[in-house]
Amino acid sequence: MSDNTVLLVDDEEGVLNSIERLFAKTGMNIIKATNGEDALEFVRKENISVVVSDNLMPGMKGLELLSKVRVISPDVVRILMTAHSDFSTAVDAINNCEVFRFITKPWDNRELINIIEEGINRYKLIMSLKKADESTLLSLAQTIELKDKYTRGHCDRVAAYALRIAERLNLSEDTKKDIRYGCWLHDCGKIGVPEHILNKKGRLNEEEFEVIKKHPVWGADVAKQAQLSQTIINIILNHHEKYDGAGYPAGLKGTDIPIEARIVAVADCFDAITSERPYGETQSFAKGMEIILSLKNSAFDSEIVDIFISSMNRDYDSPDIKGKSYEYNNR
Ligand SMILES: [Fe+2]
Numbered sequence: 001m002s003d004n005t006v007l008l009v010d011d012e013e014g015v016l017n018s019i020e021r022l023f024a025k026t027g028m029n030i031i032k033a034t035n036g037e038d039a040l041e042f043v044r045k046e047n048i049s050v051v052v053s054d055n056l057m058p059g060m061k062g063l064e065l066l067s068k069v070r071v072i073s074p075d076v077v078r079i080l081m082t083a084h085s086d087f088s089t090a091v092d093a094i095n096n097c098e099v100f101r102f103i104t105k106p107w108d109n110r111e112l113i114n115i116i117e118e119g120i121n122r123y124k125l126i127m128s129l130k131k132a133d134e135s136t137l138l139s140l141a142q143t144i145e146l147k148d149k150y151t152r153g154h155c156d157r158v159a160a161y162a163l164r165i166a167e168r169l170n171l172s173e174d175t176k177k178d179i180r181y182g183c184w185l186h187d188c189g190k191i192g193v194p195e196h197i198l199n200k201k202g203r204l205n206e207e208e209f210e211v212i213k214k215h216p217v218w219g220a221d222v223a224k225q226a227q228l229s230q231t232i233i234n235i236i237l238n239h240h241e242k243y244d245g246a247g248y249p250a251g252l253k254g255t256d257i258p259i260e261a262r263i264v265a266v267a268d269c270f271d272a273i274t275s276e277r278p279y280g281e282t283q284s285f286a287k288g289m290e291i292i293l294s295l296k297n298s299a300f301d302s303e304i305v306d307i308f309i310s311s312m313n314r315d316y317d318s319p320d321i322k323g324k325s326y327e328y329n330n331r
């Protein structure tokens with residue numbers, strides 16, 4: 001079954017036809033409806049991945065349609081088209097329909113295509129997460145790594161480091177399995193981040209960093225939708241939180257950050273600084289350890305740092321970090 005069927009809903013046929021033409025060569029399957037009732041029929045009968053609906057239509061409004069779609073088929077990705085000035089509709093859509101994105105009319109063709117393609121990707125991601133067997137999750141992690149070319153092998157190494165820590169904390173087998181899956185998926189929200197930002201050399205500007213900062217929430221939303229375990233969701237959502245509260249997305253502090261996420265944060269950072277990235281130079285093993293140690297109590301939980309360091313090499317002498325401070329801006 002194809003996962004690329006898009007349902008377009010607008011009372012103006014001209015709008016439907018021009019969007020359909022835009023997707024003529026993309027291989028997407030486009031279905032059109034001119035009112036909410038017809039659209040709901042399609043949602044019940046067809047295998048729809050994404051619904052794009054206008055809001056102002058006679059009869060059922062777009063908002064009402066999307067909230068019904070959410071009940072009938074909650075995995076369908078919902079996109080609302082609104083007029084530029086219609087701010088209150090946008091707020092309603094967020095609160096009541098969990099809309100994935102908005103498109104403002106008149107739309108920009110390139111942007112419209114990107115948003116719908118992201119919607120399709122999100123739908124596919126939810127579908128494969130729902131299967132949640134080991135080989136699906138691993139191949140999914142590799143898909144993310146393909147998009148972000150510097151992270152090849154990253155997810156697997158992060159899992160290996162995190163499990164060394166989990167082992168020493170005597171966590172249960174189930175938790176360890178979830179930590180492994182959470183590590184594979186920790187950056188799955190990057191599917192929603194444009195490649196030119198992911199692979200940008202050097203520093204990101206503020207606007208670009210704001211986009212990057214959304215990946216934990218996007219990823220966790222998808223994992224929730226796929227009903228993955230709370231441990232996995234915690235890792236995806238909180239892997240960029242810092243112990244001192246300076247992280248993102250929520251700025252959680254200390255033990256408010258779930259332990260599985262505190263573990264993965266250390267593992268993720270160590271692998272990021274010791275492997276090749278578009279930003280920042282590659283550090284040696286010893287330097288990587290030194291940087292992790294220097295971030296004890298600021299970015300990281302000191303107990304977990306100690307366990308990590310001792311898990312990495314029994315003969316390794318902790319370096320003297322007095323007076324040294326490092327900046328760490330892992331994406
Ligand atoms: Fe991340």
Ligand SMILES: [Fe+2]
Nearest residue numbers: 154186187268
């Ligand atoms: Fe990472």
